[in-house]
Amino acid sequence: MFDWLKRNKEPEQQKESRAGQAIFTGTQGAKWVTAGDKISAKQYAFEGYQKNVIAYQAINKRADSVAALSWIARTPSGEVLDNHPFLQLIENPNPMQSRSEFIRALIGFFSISGNGYIERVLVRNEPRELYALRSDRMTVKPSATGFPAGYRYQVGQDYRDWEADPITGISDIRHLKSFNPLDDWYGMSPLMAGAYAVDQHNESMAWIQALLQNSAAPSGMLEYTGDSGLTDDEFNRLKAEIDEKFSGARNAGRPIVGEHIKWQQMGLSPVDLAIIETKYSAARDISLALGVPPLLLNIPGDSTYSNYREARLAFYEETVIPLAEYVRDELNAWLSPFFGGVELDIDLDQIPAIAEKRMELWSMADAATDLTINERRALKGYDDIAGGDELLVNAGLIPLSFADLPTDTGSEPVQLGDDGPALLKAIAYGETKNFAPPKGVQEAAQQGLDYRREYGRGGTEVGIARARDLSNGRSVSLETINRMVSFFARHEENRVPPSERTLPDGGPTNGWIAWQLWGGDAGRAWANRISDQEDSD
Numbered sequence: 287m288f289d290w291l292k293r294n295k296e297p298e299q300q301k302e303s304r305a306g307q308a309i310f311t312g313t314q315g316a317k318w319v320t321a322g323d324k325i326s327a328k329q330y331a332f333e334g335y336q337k338n339v340i341a342y343q344a345i346n347k348r349a350d351s352v353a354a355l356s357w358i359a360r361t362p363s364g365e366v367l368d369n370h371p372f373l374q375l376i377e378n379p380n381p382m383q384s385r386s387e388f389i390r391a392l393i394g395f396f397s398i399s400g401n402g403y404i405e406r407v408l409v410r411n412e413p414r415e416l417y418a419l420r421s422d423r424m425t426v427k428p429s430a431t432g433f434p435a436g437y438r439y440q441v442g443q444d445y446r447d448w449e450a451d452p453i454t455g456i457s458d459i460r461h462l463k464s465f466n467p468l469d470d471w472y473g474m475s476p477l478m479a480g481a482y483a484v485d486q487h488n489e490s491m492a493w494i495q496a497l498l499q500n501s502a503a504p505s506g507m508l509e510y511t512g513d514s515g516l517t518d519d520e521f522n523r524l525k526a527e528i529d530e531k532f533s534g535a536r537n538a539g540r541p542i543v544g545e546h547i548k549w550q551q552m553g554l555s556p557v558d559l560a561i562i563e564t565k566y567s568a569a570r571d572i573s574l575a576l577g578v579p580p581l582l583l584n585i586p587g588d589s590t591y592s593n594y595r596e597a598r599l600a601f602y603e604e605t606v607i608p609l610a611e612y613v614r615d616e617l618n619a620w621l622s623p624f625f626g627g628v629e630l631d632i633d634l635d636q637i638p639a640i641a642e643k644r645m646e647l648w649s650m651a652d653a654a655t656d657l658t659i660n661e662r663r664a665l666k667g668y669d670d671i672a673g674g675d676e677l678l679v680n681a682g683l684i685p686l687s688f689a690d691l692p693t694d695t696g697s698e699p700v701q702l703g704d705d706g707p708a709l710l711k712a713i714a715y716g717e718t719k720n721f722a723p724p725k726g727v728q729e730a731a732q733q734g735l736d737y738r739r740e741y742g743r744g745g746t747e748v749g750i751a752r753a754r755d756l757s758n759g760r761s762v763s764l765e766t767i768n769r770m771v772s773f774f775a776r777h778e779e780n781r782v783p784p785s786e787r788t789l790p791d792g793g794p795t796n797g798w799i800a801w802q803l804w805g806g807d808a809g810r811a812w813a814n815r816i817s818d819q820e821d822s823d
Contacts, residue, residue, distance in 0.1 A: 327399040327422035327475075334477040334484050335398055340569045341477065341484060343583055344576040349393040351606040352613070353386040356633040371412075372625040376617070379416035380407075392418040392462070393609065397576065400473035402462035403437070405448075406621070413624055419459075426461065426471040434461070434471070460620045462613065480575030483568040490565035563587075577605035595642070595742055602639040607632070635667070635747070642742060645750055652754065720761035721816055723805065730806030731756035737799045741791060744799025753803040764820060770813035773804050 334341045358366055359373040367373065379388040396402035399421040407415040419439060427447075429435035433455040437448045450457035463473030477484060566587050573580045579597035580587075610632050618629040634640065651657065651665040660674035723731075731753040738744055738753075745753070752770075755762060780797025787795055805812065 327401075330398050330475050330477045331422070333488065334475075334480075337488055338484050338572065340487060340572045340583060340585070341480070341576065344573050344578040345394060345397045347578055347582065347601075348397050348576065348605060348609065349390040351602070352393050352610045353390040355606075355610050356636040357385070357614075358631050358633045360629055360631050362627040362629075367628065370625070370628055372621065372628050372630060375413055375416065375621075376630060381415075383418075388416065388418055389613070392613065395419075395421045396462055396464070396473075398475060398477065400464040400466065400475040400478075404460040404462070404617075404620075406458050406460070408458070411624070413621055424459075424461075428471055432470075437461070460616060462616055476575045476577075480572045483571035483575065486568035487565055487572060490561055490568065493561060494565075577601075598639045599643060602637060607634070607637075607640075638742075641747070642739070645738075645747075648751065649754060719764050721764070721767060722761045723756045723759060724808065724812060726808030727805040727812055728757050728759055730802050730808050731804070734799055734802030734804075734806070737794060737802065741793040741799070744794075744796040745803045746800070749800050749803040752805075756805050756809065764816075767813050767816050767820075770804055770809060771817045774801075774810040774813065777801065 335345060336342070357373065357376055359370040360366055377385045379385065383391070392402050392404065395418060401421045401424070403419040403421060403424045405417040405419055406413045407417070423439050423441060425438040425440060426434050427436040427438060427450075429452040431452045433452050434450045434457070435452050436450045437457065437459040439446045439448075448457055448459045450459070464476070466472060466474035468474075566585060569583070569585045570580045570587070573583055573585060579601055581594060581597040582601055614630055614632060622629050635644075648666055651662040654662065656677070657665075658675050658677050660670040663670065663674065734745065734753050735750070735757060738750065752766075777797065777800065780795070781801050782795045782798055784794040784798065789795060793799075
């Protein structure tokens with residue numbers, strides 16, 4: 287019998303999972319059944335995950351994508367913290383799992399059963415460990431208040447109970463559940479909505495397998511056309527010979543030769559049944575139920591998205607990010623009070639799939655003529671800066687409040703007081719040096735943007751922003767020129783033109799794309815020339 291069932295220790299001081307030993311020593315099968323659904327979680331896992339390649343891959347893609355996201359911690363004022371105990375907890379949830387493995391398990395259980403359970407381990411009233419518990423072993427104890435009275439983790443006849451406050455719902459177990467219109471205590475599995483599709487796909491695969499094992503011929507019978515019937519010995523010998531010489535994949539295509547024997551087909555052919563299209567149709571329905579575009583699972587016949595990039599973007603925007611934000615909100619509501627209001631967040635800037643869309647938003651913000659500097663920065667996710675509430679006009683990009691000032695200021699600078707940021711005053715009156723990129727630099731930067739748009743790789747956000755300025759012919763400061771000189775010096779070894787090497791997708795290397803984003807060879811020559819000239823002056 288399990289020793290931990292006999293212990294009498296305070297759980298707050300015990301730094302181990304109270305379900306831990308049952309997890310690793312239990313051998314009994316799952317017995318979990320929801321109130322509204324009589325199909326067990328074990329059947330969902332077996333039929334919808336272990337036996338179905340589409341559901342298996344779709345669930346793994348959901349779990350892997352959420353697990354790959356980067357997390358950050360924020361103070362109540364919005365300040366980003368690079369290191370904090372809350373962030374350390376999610377990065378190392380327990381001695382057995384990393385952050386990725388923990389989240390992958392949690393999302394996997396949630397995707398299969400519609401329910402996810404997290405156990406927290408407190409040490410001196412501070413969360414130290416988190417565990418993702420198997421959904422098929424968990425039971426919710428109902429109460430009359432609408433909140434759970436507790437939870438039970440059961441393996442065979444052994445179990446561990448956790449209490450929950452029936453008024454506030456506070457417990458050392460956090461229950462994540464999907465919306466279920468017919469059950470107050472358990473979430474609804476997405477595989478329930480796709481159950482028919484899962485069955486159709488599994489049956490299609492089983493039918494094709496059986497067909498292959500029977501010489502790839504549909505059901506039928508051998509008809510004896512002789513005048514006298516077969517004796518029992520002749521019938522048994524003929525049947526054994528057919529099983530031995532004409533059944534199975536090894537004997538596919540071997541003809542049956544015999545006197546007075548005729549083959550009579552009784553079943554429909556695969557073409558008549560359209561079995562392959564039925565399988566693909568069921569596969570598309572399974573992917574729909576799990577929120578994964580069929581194109582990402584290499585399912586033929588889907589034309590919802592024109593290319594892989596669009597499908598991947600839709601997958602992240604409609605499935606991955608909402609799912610990750612749901613987990614984030616649950617963890618924050620449950621654990622943030624222990625950390626003084628510090629909350630976890632998803633670092634959206636680190637998601638490559640949405641970088642292209644964010645770049646388009648940045649371009650829109652830069653091109654807008656009716657937004658202030660701070661409004662543009664807000665669209666990009668940056669904080670306001672002092673003096674950034676000025677509205678710039680296209681003619682010289684000066685503050686609108688400067689438009690009626692005289693252009694001939696004489697030898698003495700005009701004193702404007704607090705009317706506009708000091709930097710914009712300097713730009714307006716030529717007190718800073720700026721350099722307009724020549725045509726060759728503009729063309730190289732535009733080619734880098736075209737490469738980035740076509741292949742979805744190469745360069746960084748800084749390089750993309752630099753290419754937008756250069757391709758549009760915008761003047762750059764001497765500081766930017768020096769940065770360009772430094773970039774080209776650091777990345778000389780990555781300069782591999784397409785004439786020397788291309789990648790399997792037909793595009794240039796990432797190093798060449800980044801090189802072009804910064805102006806290419808023309809940009810390097812231009813920046814070095816200006817830098818040398820300024821040094822000599």
